Amino acid sequence: MSRQTVKNRGAGTAGFSLMLQPRVSQDLSRLRHGLRTPLNHILGYSEMLLEGAPAGSAAGEALRTIIAEAQRACDCLPAAGGNNDNSEAGMLSLRSDMRPHVTAMSDQLPALANLDNTDVDRMKSAVSQLMLFVRSGELAPAAAASVTPRVHPRGDQQPGSARVLIVDEDENNRDILRRQLSRHGYDVVEAASGRAALRALRGNAIDAVLLDLVMGDINGLEVLNALKTDEHLREIPVLVISAADELGAVAASIARGAEDYLFKPFDPVLLHARLSATLERKRLRDQERTRNAALERVTAALKRSNEDLQRFAYAASHDLQAPVRTVTAYLQLLERRLGPRLNEDEREMIAFAQGAARRMHTLIQDLLTYSRASTAPCHLETVDCEELVTALVDDLRSIIEEAGATVTWDPMPRLVADATGIRQVLQNLLTNAMKYRREEPPHVHLSLIRESDHWRFCVRDNGQGIEPEYTARIFEMFQRLHGDDIPGSGIGLAICQRIVDRRGGRIWVDSEPGRGSTFCFTLPFHPETGAAA
C-alpha cells in the first residue's frame, strides 16, 4: 500500500519521493499531476536558456525542439475539465503517448553540453524523471545531487517596484518564477511552505502573491483563507497557480477571493500580463480607497462646519429677537406718550422705525424657521391631504379675502408623509401666489398626483410670473425679484427647498412672465400600510 502513495517532499528536493506501480485511479491522477513538475522545469529552464543562446547555434535549435516536444508532452496530459482516464490501460497509453516526445527531448540534451549552466543540469534531471516514467511507469525524485544551489542576480529592479511573494514547495519552480519576475523588475520574496508564506506576508509589504495550491503543511486554499480573513492582508491579490486537472480547487480558490489563476506550465508572457493586470487593479482599488477615505474626511469636516453654521444662525437669530422686541415696544411707548404732540414728520419717522423693526422681526422669524427646517424631526404619518388643504385655506382666509383671491384644488388623496413639512411648504407657496399677483384677482389652484415612486404637489397661479433666468435663483437665501413694495425676507422658498430636500424630494418652478407660475415639489411615496421610513 505504501508504494501506492505519491508524495511531494517539499522544498529542496525537486520531484517525487516514491515511485509507484499505480494501481488505483486516485494514484493515477496524482501521478499525472506530478508529471507536470518536471515538464514545468523543462519549459521554464529551456525558455530562459534560449534567451541566452547565440542566434542560429546548435544549442538554440536543440532548445527550440525541446520546448516544442515538452509542449506536446503536456498536451498528452488531460486538459482542464478534460476526461481523465484513470484505468491502468489509460496509464499505459499515457506512457506510450509521451514516449516519443520525451525521447526527442533526451536526444537533444547532448547539444546543450557547451552551455555549461546549472540550468542545463536541472533540465537534464527533469528529462531523466520523465524518461524513467515512460520506460517503467515510475516517477522518481529528481537527481538532487546534480543541482548546485546558486544565487541568481536580480534583474533591473526599479525603485518602488511591486513586491511579489512566490509560494511553491518546489525549489526549481520558485527559481524559474523568481527569475522570470526579476527580469520584469519585480521584487521577489519566496516561501517554500504555507506557513512560511504566512510569515512572509506578515513580515513584508507584499503587493501580490503567486500561490501554488498543492503544498504539504498547509495547502494553498488554507493560506488563501488565512490571508482573506486577516484585515491587514485581505487586500493583497492572489494569483493561484495550479495544474489543469485541479479545476475544482481553482474554482474554490476563486470563490475564496483569489484574483486570477494560471495553469502549469504557464507561459512567462502570460504570467507577466496577468500579474501586471492584477497589480494595476490593486493600484486602482488602493487609489479608490484613498480617495474615498479623503472624501469621507472632507464630508465629515463639511458636516461639522455646516452644523456649526446652523448652530450659529440659530443662536444669532434667537438672541436678536429680544432686542428687536424691545425696540418695537419702546417705539410704541414713545408714540403713545408723545401722541398728540408729534408733528407729521415725527410721526412718519416713528412709523419708519416701526416698519423697520417689523421687517427685522419677520427676518429673524424666517431665519429661525430656516435653521429649524434642517433639524426639526420628520414625522411620517397618514395625512388626509383634503383635510390639510381645507384647514390651511381656512387659516389663510384673511389674506385670501384681502387679495380677492380664489383658491381651488383637485380632490386630495391620503398619503404617508410628514404633515408639518407639507403644510409649511404649501403655506409659503400659497402666500407667494397671492403676494406676487397682477392687477386681476388671483386664482390659485392646488393639485396632487402620484407619479411612479413619488407624489407631486403643484401650486399654479395667474400672477406676475418669473423670468426664466431667475427660476433657480429664487430658491436661494435672500434672493428677491421684488422691491420693498411687496414685503418679504427672501427666505421663504429657501425654507421650502430645505424642507423638501430633507424629505428626499425636489422643488422647482415653471413660469411664464406676465401669465403665472406653477411651483411643484415631490415627496417620496411610502405605502400607506407600511411603517414610516
Ligand code: ADP
Ligand atoms: P419672499 O416672498 O419673502 O421675498 P421667497 O423666498 O418666498 O421670499 O421668494 C423669493 C422671490 O421669488 C420673491 O421675492 C419673488 O420675487 C419671487 N416669487 C416667489 N413666488 C412667486 C410667485 N408665485 N410669482 C412670482 N414671483 C414669485
